[in-house]
Amino acid sequence: MKTPLPALVGCILLAGSASLAAQWPSFRGGSASGVGSGNPPVTWDLAAGTNVAWKTAILGLGHSSPIVWGDRVYVTTAVSTNGREAAPVTGTMEVVGVAMARDMSEHEWRLYALDRATGKIL
Numbered sequence: 748m749k750t751p752l753p754a755l756v757g758c759i760l761l762a763g764s765a766s767l768a769a770q771w772p773s774f775r776g777g778s779a780s781g782v783g784s785g786n787p788p789v790t791w792d793l794a795a796g797t798n799v800a801w802k803t804a805i806l807g808l809g810h811s812s813p814i815v816w817g818d819r820v821y822v823t824t825a826v827s828t829n830g831r832e833a834a835p836v837t838g839t840m841e842v843v844g845v846a847m848a849r850d851m852s853e854h855e856w857r858l859y860a861l862d863r864a865t866g867k868i869l
Contacts (some may be wrong), residue, residue: 756848770815770816770817771783771813771814771815771816772814772816773812773814774812774816775812778811780800782865800866801866802866803861803866803867803868804862805822805824805859805868806824806827807824807826807854808824808825809822809823809824809825811823811824815863817863818862818863818864819860819861819862819863819869820858820861820863821859821860821861821864822857822858822861822864823856823857823858823859824857824859825854825855825857826854826855826857827851827852827853827854827855828852828854828855828866829852830852843860849861
């Protein structure tokens with residue numbers, strides 16, 4: 748089952764911004780402050796596509812921080828090798844808003860490179 752990565756929302760909003768001059772080389776950006784340049788929208792609607800440059804379905808739960816470098820966005824994910832995607836278990840990490848999955852199967856780590864302008868998997 749392919750599901751959009753909620754973690755990509757912030758990156759997607761920033762990635763399409765032409766005024767984003769700096770790279771985003773690591774978790775929370777180059778200075779680890781979480782502050783970037785640009786003028787991203789303060790509201791968006793994923794279902795309607797309002798203020799969303801693009802969204803891409805990625806296998807797995809993908810709780811990683813996107814890396815933006817040049818014309819690429821890099822994300823990682825872990826995909827179960829048993830062929831079934833585990834459903835997120837809500838209420839497990841409410842403080843940080845991350846849903847965990849109860850899946851004890853072996854996982855395969857994947858790195859995806861996406862086109863920064865379109866979100867297409869390269």
